[in-house]
Amino acid sequence: MPAQPALKPLNTDQLKTVCSSCSLRELCLPMGLSETEIERLDQLVSTRRRIKRGENVYRAGDPFASLYAIRSGFFKSNVILEDGRDQVTGFHMPGEIVGMDGISTDRHACNATALEDSEVCVIPFARLEEASRQVRSLQRQFHKVMSREIVRDQGVMMLLGTMRAEERLAAFLLNLSQRFVARGYSPAEFHLRMTREEIGSYLGLKLETVSRIFSKFQDEGLIGVQQKHIRILHVDGLKAMLGHHT
Amino acid sequence: MPAQPALKPLNTDQLKTVCSSCSLRELCLPMGLSETEIERLDQLVSTRRRIKRGENVYRAGDPFASLYAIRSGFFKSNVILEDGRDQVTGFHMPGEIVGMDGISTDRHACNATALEDSEVCVIPFARLEEASRQVRSLQRQFHKVMSREIVRDQGVMMLLGTMRAEERLAAFLLNLSQRFVARGYSPAEFHLRMTREEIGSYLGLKLETVSRIFSKFQDEGLIGVQQKHIRILHVDGLKAMLGHHT
DNA sequence: GACCGGGGTTGATCTACGTCAAGGCGCAAA
DNA sequence: TTTGCGCCTTGACGTAGATCAACCCCGGTC
Known part of the structure; x- marks a missing residue:
């Protein structure tokens, strides 16, 4: 051989x-x-x-x-x-x-x-x-997993139905952050695996809008962005964006 | 007594x-x-x-x-x-x-x-x-019911993420129509139980937009509207609206 | 029969986001 | 090192739909 x-x-x-x-x-x-x-x-x-x-x-x-x-x-x-x-x-x-x-x-x-x-x-x-x-x-747990998927989807529907672009992005970042934390990773610093276009598609926005809002958040000191590397600098600032429909 | x-x-x-x-x-x-x-x-x-x-x-x-x-x-x-x-x-x-x-x-x-x-x-x-x-x-059937809810919600997410107001309304009417048919009611004529505001909330639109688009569809001969009574006059016309993202 | 109020329609205007377009950065292959 | 190609950023401009506002219609109540 x-x-x-x-x-x-x-x-x-x-x-x-x-x-x-x-x-x-x-x-x-x-x-x-x-x-x-x-x-x-x-x-x-x-x-x-x-x-x-x-x-x-x-x-x-x-x-x-x-x-x-x-x-x-x-x-x-x-x-x-x-x-x-x-x-x-x-x-x-x-x-x-x-x-x-x-x-x-x-x-x-x-x-x-x-x-x-x-x-x-x-x-x-x-x-x-x-x-x-x-x-x-096990039956119970499986049913919970399916139900969680239903609740999650309804959350996204509400995001798409009621939030403005900045709120959507803020909610998106906070959601990712939470899920990373639950897996033992840093809540404040992570690598986006998806492109701006994929984020936009998911959030009902165009890639340019996603890019612009990332830049805006960066200018405001809320996050640090370089390419796909994200640092959340001011969680409360992001949280404060939710629910503020101008 | x-x-x-x-x-x-x-x-x-x-x-x-x-x-x-x-x-x-x-x-x-x-x-x-x-x-x-x-x-x-x-x-x-x-x-x-x-x-x-x-x-x-x-x-x-x-x-x-x-x-x-x-x-x-x-x-x-x-x-x-x-x-x-x-x-x-x-x-x-x-x-x-x-x-x-x-x-x-x-x-x-x-x-x-x-x-x-x-x-x-x-x-x-x-x-x-x-x-x-x-x-x-019964287990199988129950799992299917839950899964159908997941698929349905994802359909709504796509509607909210990709469609424009007229497409959303058209999709909404066609969806209602189908569900009425499955229950033995007329596919072409039905009574809306919800207000324009509720429709708008569901579709991520304002009630004025819903109202305007109903009027527009009526002008175009696609549907008849009087208050909550809807007649679908031209199903194919409505179907043709979907997917035409001009 | 007059009144009242919730729902619906319609118009005028405003704006958030999309569209179009021009570069720039970073990585991989040549 | 150069070239090419995704991917991203940024600007200028356009537009779908929101907002604001006036009015109407219809069903219920006194």
Whole structure:
């Protein structure tokens, strides 16, 4: 085997996963489950997939079979509109579950695209349903995860329906900050994985507007921006923007 | 009992309900279940509540205990913002299930307000979970109902994020029309239960804009409007508006 | 039958954000 | 090092929809 590389390429690897030893278990599906209950989860969440930047976990129209727990990396949910525009409907980070849009019609309704090289745990849905018929607390937890998605979406609807551009951006940054904190990262300093255009698409704004408002926030000393690197300098200032509809 | 009225007032009545004989069962939770499975549902969906116009099934902050299937009438989901404005996040008609926002935190995240005198079937959530641990197809159906809510919300997000005022209104009317059809009503002629302001709040527009666009559609022969009575005269014309982002 | 008030319409004007356009920065390939 | 290409920034200008304001319509009440 002289000409063989030491490791074969990993793009399609099926790696062994266990929830019970996962550092994200307090955020993810295992949240609130006992040790033995988590072991039941281990039985069904048996593989993970690596997704390269730009690739999709699933695409709109794909048959639905599994949910995916993000183990590492960063994703956007998006739909390609008839006119070719890419409409972003969400951003997702480790510990979050994607794919629930597929349950209702047995086909996915959107794409889940990696914004950086990432890894997801595959949760075969039929087996999750089976397990949650047996383990009450798992059933409960899964229902909470779905409900949280509903509440989150309604929050975005309100953002889009009522807020002005600056408020949207402020809310967006604060939301990201919170989610980073929950994952043990700095609340004040982080790296945006998405472009201005993707942020704009998600927030119902144009990329120029996003850029301008970042600059404005910077001029006002609220944040520091250089390219995709963000520092939040004055959280309360950002919070104060919300709800001030002029 | 001479001075007694023949019937006591019904506002707080607990009436017996059965899914198995309900005309909405093909739209509602029983969808796709067998006769015997629906009988299992009958055991838990035992009461219904009358809700007068303007009253709430639940309010934001209320402890969560049940879901509610709309049996008759019309509802909006809404949140009262700090500044007192009433932000509408959805409209609901018979056969739809409301209250799923409460699962994630055990408290409701919004109000469900009746837009006309209505009736809902109370579905105690603990018992629904119990039954769906026993009846596989009920579990599946319930998951589909939740997923449909997620997909629906994402559709609204896209509407708010990408469409212009006329497109939003056109999409709104077509959506109502479809939902009326599914319930056996005319797709072309219906009564709006909500005010222009509520429509605007839902669509991220001001009531004047809604009013103006209704008038415009009328001038163009797309619809007939008189107050809350709507006739759709030219469905294809409305459909053609979607996706034309000039 | 007169009154009243909530909802709806319509016009005139204002403005937040979109659009168009010209550069600039940073990274990767040549 | 140069070239090219995303991605971002910034300015000048245009416009969809908000705002402000007057008025109307209709259903309920006294």
